[in-house]
Amino acid sequence: MIKVEDAIAIIEANSNKMSTKLISVSKALGYVLAEKVISPIDMPPFRQSAMDGYAFTHSIKHQYDIVGTSQAGDHSNVKLKANEAIRIFTGAFVPDNADTVVMQEHVMANKNSILIATMPEKHSNVRPKGEQIAKDAVVFEANTLITPAAIGFLACLGITEVEVYKKPKVAILVTGNELVQPGKNLKKGKIFESNSFMLEAALETIGIKKTKVYRVKDNLKATKNALKSILKKYDVVLISGGISVGDYDFVKEALLQNGVQELFYKINQRPGKPMFFGSKKETLVFALPGNPASSLTNFYIYVSPAIKNKLGFSEIHKTKVVRKLNSDIKNNTGKTLFLKAKYDETKVTVLDGQSSAMLNTFAVANSLLIVPEDIQEYKKGQLVTLLPID
């Protein structure tokens, strides 16, 4: 049995990044850059007006003749004389010998000329060429997550493709003779299988959209055979159930017989203690507890960071949140507790129903409150640490 922080460290150390591929920027949301991106252009590509107004050469004069117009998209590089200005709009090209734009709100204008009421400082309202980024400068370093803003920035530089880490192929193997598919008739002693649906959805929240689900009966041969082919085809294998010490839990044996190297088994935590983590070549194997709430807890604590590591994320853990506790918590287990909790802008409330079999609490929780194994008690009003969940 190992500590939570050791389990996290072992997973981090063993989850190698995926290989890379070229992808269209318009489809790159949620991918992570595998190499740095260099700007092919200056941005802006020319001196741009930052306002709707008039471009002129700064001087002590307040009156200027209007000799033309520069609208966004135009390239009318008029040569302005000392007493001349042009009408200009936001984003438009500023003629080479104009150095200043005055806002239209600061002038008196008629058809042919303007009188500047409030004189701007020289260079005002002109965005220099390359102000945002110069040609050949680094746009993004490797391992940058591609967000909507990143897509916008890449597109505005004219970049259409980027090199990203591939998404891992993930399989879910569900074990358990007690399981019946939802929609079928529930015979006595059986329960509906739900972990595969839950884990598929949890994977989708971190960008893994296609997951293949396999199901086997609780026996060594079936489990071993199913794993044999699964281990060859997938980058990450999640196994649901069959991993506690019960006489009918064959998963660990089936994994070892398939050449999976055990990296740890059992973690000093509640819920979620019976979990196996191993690897075979580049494939990671997580045998998760069959209890739904334990399974989902361990998904958030262990599986999600491992997959983010494979995806190339530089920050694989969610930013933790600190809140004031709304009640007392006792921990006489000597284990790290992960309690389903709901936080708002000021406080956190531990929810009723923390049993490892209970998913209903999880469905209304927005976080896991972490009580470290060496903490026996948190008092109401104390600041505690939360892991936000989706």
Add this chain to the structure above:
Amino acid sequence: MIKVEDAIAIIEANSNKMSTKLISVSKALGYVLAEKVISPIDMPPFRQSAMDGYAFTHSIKHQYDIVGTSQAGDHSNVKLKANEAIRIFTGAFVPDNADTVVMQEHVMANKNSILIATMPEKHSNVRPKGEQIAKDAVVFEANTLITPAAIGFLACLGITEVEVYKKPKVAILVTGNELVQPGKNLKKGKIFESNSFMLEAALETIGIKKTKVYRVKDNLKATKNALKSILKKYDVVLISGGISVGDYDFVKEALLQNGVQELFYKINQRPGKPMFFGSKKETLVFALPGNPASSLTNFYIYVSPAIKNKLGFSEIHKTKVVRKLNSDIKNNTGKTLFLKAKYDETKVTVLDGQSSAMLNTFAVANSLLIVPEDIQEYKKGQLVTLLPID
């Protein structure tokens, strides 16, 4: 020009919920329930063992003969005599006349009998029928967001379909003669069009996966005609650019001529002041500023909550975060500022490059720091409010 909080309130008041549809639970991630869900079964459906161990009828006796086995999925309702126990596994059916399960770690066992070393209390380790939820009880109220945990819980109750709010059909209309598609040759005075890619990606982060993009030239007739057909087909229309006071900004006029009712125009904020919000029947229209950073800011502040309202969310705004400020901030604008910022577990740092045209800052920000219009100054070390962004 209206205040930020008034703009938010007007959008909330005018964004009606979508109509509803039946959807498979396995595809329901990110949808919101349109009606409450009732449990068709007791969960667990029978008394379940919470441990691997032995089921027996609690008494003062410590020694019991093993007369059978109940594995998860079995339904062997053996009648236990006073001195009898059965081997039982986690999740398995507990025979009707057994009332207690002892953990296997707490017994000395041979093939035929056990000696209980640590006697559990009566009823220990037996999950009562319906402990999680009783038949006909409410599983989820209407307007619950369907998370991975919710999908797991619905599936474990055997529920295969739920009634949810439909996702709105969203169109993006891009205006601007200065715009060239990425990948094409950038002529003088032109810039690459990026807002449509950015907004499509931003929509995807809130579950809107298919967005149609339209493009028009900067003239009234083209804009008016394009809007005429778009307004008929979509639930939400985002227009990029053409909404400031420049002589060449036709969007507002084109909207009004198409019968769109103006609900507000211009907000007392920076960046993102020139924005129009209106509606025609159930269709919402957001004319966003053409500057990329302004456009994305207003997407997060206004468009995202409006779409979440249409999707049926009960909480349409992201939970705000409070952090210690890492520098001084001055606000002599009289406007609400939305500053691109990066926060960690303890503090928040305002990023360089807050210009409305600059997306590069946005790409590394994880939040918008809100400086209300009536605040002239925040000092380093002060607690400030952030809106997290994806």
